[in-house]
Amino acid sequence: MRIGLFATCLGDTLFPEVVKSTAVLLARLGHDVVFPPDQTCCGQMHVNTGYQREPVPLVRNFAEQFGDSSIDAVVMPSGSCAGSVRHQHEIIAERYGDAALRAGVATVKAKTYELSELLVDVLGVTRVGAYFPHRVTYHPTCHSLRMLRVGDKPLKLLRAVEDIDLVELPEADSCCG
Incomplete structure (x- = not known):
């Protein structure tokens, strides 16, 4: 599968190792990872702060x-950005775009996934060969939980990590504030 990797603003500036690791993981799983060099911010920050145009x-x-029709799926290691692409882009295109923008947004929306969705739902993978002999817990982000409805996909991946001590977080579906 040919997968377009979206870095996200935060990934690019604060967490570049996450973006690199995503590319390495997908390549190790046998996929062709493409990184469009002219990608920029998805615009989520603008929409979230009221600047919709x-x-x-x-x-x-x-x-x-x-x-690009040669890209089978678009992935990003961010529920918030995936939510923006799948929900906010359509709103922006309808309100302020033209027919070409609406069509382009619809095309990309249909093949955009947050990383755990792509791995579990599309690629059918829960074991990625990870090893982490430490105690961890997982708190889902609001966007992955409520907007994308990712569900337990991240936990399925974590449960398959060798030697991990995964502690279930009570009330994990509550907002962290």
Whole structure:
């Protein structure tokens, strides 16, 4: 499968190792990972702060960068950005876009996944060969839990990690504040 990797603003600036690790993991699983070099922000920050017209160029660029028919799926290690692409982009395209933008957004929306969704639902993978001999817990993000409805996919992946001590978090579906 040919997978387009979206770095996200935070991944690019604060957590580049997450983006690199995502690419390495997908390649190790046998997939062709492409990284469109002209990708930018998805525009989520603008929409979330009330600036809905301003991200139109970002939404258009995203649709252009990842709408290539040779890209089978678009993945991002961020529930918030995946939520933005799958929900907010459509709103922006309907309100402020044109027919080409609406079509591009629809094309990309249909093949966009948060990383755990891609692994579990699309690729049918829960064991990725991970080893982590430490105690951890998992708290789902609001966007992955409520907007994307990712469910227990991240936990399925964590439960398959060799030697992990996974502690279930009470009330994990509650907002962290």
